[in-house]
Amino acid sequence: MxxxxxxxxxxxxxxxxxxxxxxxxxxxxxxxxxxxxxxxKKDAVPPGRWEPGIADYFAVQVGPFVDVTAQGMVSYSNTEVKLFRSAITVFPPEYVLLFQLPQIGLPMQKPFTVTASFMATERVSKVVVWDKKGEHDVEVVQAPW
Known part of the structure; x- marks a missing residue:
């Protein structure tokens, strides 16, 4: 050996x-x-070329589950899109929308939808999402259950 x-x-x-x-x-x-x-580490941004993106946001709470969703378009077919939870420990948590840019990409418009979730013991009225345009206060819709 x-x-x-x-x-x-x-x-x-x-x-x-x-x-x-x-x-x-x-x-x-x-x-x-x-x-x-x-x-x-939990919700850490992996290495690579990440930049803030632009999207439309909405959030829904069903019981203790809160889903934050971002929808929009990316410029390359192989762009990875993620909603990362902020490292700041606040409740409700804040998120940032990031695009991982490819080193080699096929330029074309492609729609995306990404969702992030968290648990809440009480009703949540808004969630903050950061992107290229700055801070967005996303109203949380309370779904009947």
Whole structure:
């Protein structure tokens, strides 16, 4: 087993080839700060070219469930659209609409619809969504249930 080398060279640790190690997967040696996927925290924006988008918004509350929806158009067929929850801990939560721009894209107008959800123990009257045009106060429609 000692003559096995990782494909990337000797600098990449192979924890499964070492036996009796206290730290079976030494993430801090691979990534530096101990976090194996630093951008994968809840509602964190993954790496890439993200920019604010433009859309129309509406929100509906059915019991404890609140859905915030954005609808609009993107300029490239392979643009990814997401409603990310803001890192600010307020209730109701605030969202930001972001487009991930492709490095190579086919220019064409394509409609999109994205939804984000959260739970609420009381009635929510409005939700704030940020985009390229700034802050939007989205009225929450109360659905009968």
């Amino acid at each position: 000692s003559d096995l080398k990782p494909m990337g060279g000797d600098n990449i640790p192979w924890p499964w080839l070492r036996r009796g190690d206290d730290d079976a997967i030494p993430w801090n040696k691979i990534f530096g700060d101990g976090d194996p996927i630093p951008w994968a």
